[in-house]
Amino acid sequence: xxxxTQSGWAHAAPYxxxxxxxxxxxxxxxxxxxxxxxxxxxxxxxxxGRIPLVGxxxxxxxxxxxxxxxxxxxxxxxxxxxxxxxxxxxxxxAASYEKRYNRTTSLYSAEGYxxxxxxxxxxxxxxxxxxxxxxxxxxxxxxxxxxxARGPLRMDDLGNPIQNVYIRKVERVGGxxxxxxxxxxxxxxxxxxxxxxxxxxLPAYDRNNPPCKFCE
Numbered sequence: 707x708x709x710x711t712q713s714g715w716a717h718a719a720p721y722x723x724x725x726x727x728x729x730x731x732x733x734x735x736x737x738x739x740x741x742x743x744x745x746x747x748x749x750x751x752x753x754x755g756r757i758p759l760v761g762x763x764x765x766x767x768x769x770x771x772x773x774x775x776x777x778x779x780x781x782x783x784x785x786x787x788x789x790x791x792x793x794x795x796x797x798x799x800a801a802s803y804e805k806r807y808n809r810t811t812s813l814y815s816a817e818g819y820x821x822x823x824x825x826x827x828x829x830x831x832x833x834x835x836x837x838x839x840x841x842x843x844x845x846x847x848x849x850x851x852x853x854x855a856r857g858p859l860r861m862d863d864l865g866n867p868i869q870n871v872y873i874r875k876v877e878r879v880g881g882x883x884x885x886x887x888x889x890x891x892x893x894x895x896x897x898x899x900x901x902x903x904x905x906x907x908l909p910a911y912d913r914n915n916p917p918c919k920f921c922e
Contacts (some may be wrong), residue, residue, distance in 0.1 A: 718747035731758035734765055741765050742773045749777035758782070766876050768812040771883050774876075778883060781876045787816040787856045788874050790884040799855035816855050824849050824859075858893070866896040 725732065732753075736744050741764065748759055754777060763785025764770070766778060789800055789811045799819060800811045807815075824846060829836070831845040850860040857870035871894045874885035897905050909915050 718744050719751065722747060722751045722753065725753075725757070729757060731760055734759060734761035736761070737764040737767075738770070741767075741770045742778075745774060745778050745781060754780070763787075763813060763874070766874070766885055767814075768810045768885070769814070771876070771885070772810070774883060776878070778876045779878055782888075783874050783876075783885065784871055785813060785874060785885075786869055786871055787813050788872050788885040788887050790874075790879075790886050791855070791857070791872065792887070793855075793857065795853040795857075796855040811855070820851070820854055820856060820859060823851055823854065827851070857890075862895055864896070868893050868895045870894065 732748075734744055734748075745759070745765070748754060753759070759780075760782045763783045766774070766781055766783050767785075768789045771778065789796075799816070803809075803811045803815055803819075827849040828842060828846040831848070832838070832842050836842045847861045847863070847865060850858075852858045859867055859869050862868055871891040872887045873889040873891075875888045876883055877886040878884075879886070
């Protein structure tokens, strides 16, 4: 069953009360201030430890995680980055970022850094000549970064990133909450395991497609 929460909802209790007792888990898609409110309500309702809570990566983004407590421990999310990613490239990026801005890295800072690197590499390839737009765009699509904070990155021929996707679990380490990486799906394209040709034949994605027969 999928249930849409109203924008700006004040209380999650009505939605949590509607959960069936035999559900295998709950997937939460929240961002911003709604994320800590939902996770806290989840715990207060006695559901923590009884029903698995998984969600979109922004549910426990580092900018939001600092506003949460132990109620968030155990929440599982997927995203293309984690500040806790254990790689030399991310450790270097995170240390430099935190030193300069006095805050933990997050999806948004990592994406901004990656985007700047892509432009930088493409600019080098065309010797700074961006007047020839097609040449610059072609160079941009050819950029491959093997040591990005998020992991190896490159573009497909349609201009979409091929990148790692991380499964993260909130853990408390050294007194701080973090999105510990528990599994990595390497080099995921926009088509993932789908047949590219068949996928491109499908109608454009929108709020009505694909249909959700269990939505309320």
